[in-house]
Structures are given as structure tokens and as C-alpha cells.
Amino acid sequence: MIGRLLALLGEPVCLGCARPWQSASFCAACQSALVRGGVRGDLMCGFLYTGPLQRAILRWKEHGKEQHGGPLGGLFAARAKMLVATPLDFIVPVPPAFWRTLRRGFHPPDVLAQAAARALGVEVLKRALVRTDSARQMGRDRRSRARALIDKGRAIDRVTGKHVLVVDDVMTTGATARAAMSVIAAARPASVRFLALAAVP
Numbered sequence: 001m002i003g004r005l006l007a008l009l010g011e012p013v014c015l016g017c018a019r020p021w022q023s024a025s026f027c028a029a030c031q032s033a034l035v036r037g038g039v040r041g042d043l044m045c046g047f048l049y050t051g052p053l054q055r056a057i058l059r060w061k062e063h064g065k066e067q068h069g070g071p072l073g074g075l076f077a078a079r080a081k082m083l084v085a086t087p088l089d090f091i092v093p094v095p096p097a098f099w100r101t102l103r104r105g106f107h108p109p110d111v112l113a114q115a116a117a118r119a120l121g122v123e124v125l126k127r128a129l130v131r132t133d134s135a136r137q138m139g140r141d142r143r144s145r146a147r148a149l150i151d152k153g154r155a156i157d158r159v160t161g162k163h164v165l166v167v168d169d170v171m172t173t174g175a176t177a178r179a180a181m182s183v184i185a186a187a188r189p190a191s192v193r194f195l196a197l198a199a200v201p
Helices: 002-008 028-033 051-062 066-083 098-104 108-120 142-148 175-185
Strands: 043-048 090-093 129-131 150-152 163-171 191-199
Touching (some): 028 051, 043 066, 051 108, 051 163, 051 191, 066 163, 066 191, 090 108, 150 175, 175 191
Parallel strands (some): 043 191
Antiparallel strands (some): 129 150
16 A cells, blocks of 8 residues: 555565565565576576566556666666577567557567667667458467467567567567468568567466
């Protein structure tokens, strides 16, 4: 209750437990509870989607805590610098679903992509992928549904011969990641990798 009141008053609280804290980040206890992820082939995740990070992401995405984007973006950028091998030319965020973006007022992968791009000194290429939410989904399995929701965008030709990193906020099954990478791969990049802030264990 105190944490919520302080948040309303603009006082800094921990992203994970919402208790008073010296800055808008994770307190020492929540920081120590973050579980680092790693590399699964060409799929990477900064952390596991559990504990204080899961709570922070849910508040950010579903409860109007847009201010969480700054510290979560910083956390993502720090992990990107550790996990992403150079060279790298473009960062491509997984494209937004229109209605979710309209409801939230922002698209989480865009926030993470911008933070990582600043840290790594590369360009964000937003229009390389698009959502195709009108695709017919009946009768498709989960992987096919995910693949049908992503298609090439107007800027797809720019990735040819380049090193590309696709980013998302949370990876669940990996189907969306694979779908996005498949579309990028069809444009013949030099390499394509994927990094999520968090992955469901």
C-alpha cells in the first residue's frame, strides 16, 4: 500500500516489489533475485521471466507503468552488450499488434530496441517486419499461427548482407522469435540473431 502511494506521488520505488527505494530500479533484494538467461543456439534471453522481473514487466505492459521502460531498457541494453557478439548493423523489434499498442500507448520491443541500439551504436530498423493480424488462424498449430502473424515490411531490403538482431520483451515458446527470424533470413542477411529481455522458464 505504501509503495503504491509513493508511486502515485512520484517517489522512487523498486520495480520488483514496489517498496520505497533510492531510485527507479530494482532494490538490492530484487536485484539479487533476478535470474540470468543465456544463449539457446541463435535465441538469447537476458533473464528468466520470473520473480521481480516478471512483476516489473507486467506492471510496465499491463498496468500503465510506462516509466518502467527506462530502467528495463537499461537492463536490457546491459545484457545485450554482454550477450551480442559483434559485428551488428541493425536492431529490428518484433512488430506490434495494433490493438495492444493502442491500449498501452507504446510498444515494449521498440523501447528495448532503442535502448540497446544506443548502447551498441547501431540503428533501429522498425519497418523491416510487420504484423498481419488479419491472417486466418483457424486450423493452424501454434507455430504456424505465429509465422502467419509476421511478414516482411517496407525496409526488409536493407537487411540484405547485414548483421541483424531481432528483439522482443518476453519469449514464451520461441515460435514468434523463429517466425520473425525466418522472415529476416529470407532477405539474405549476413546473420540474424534474437534477444528477448526475458524468457519463460
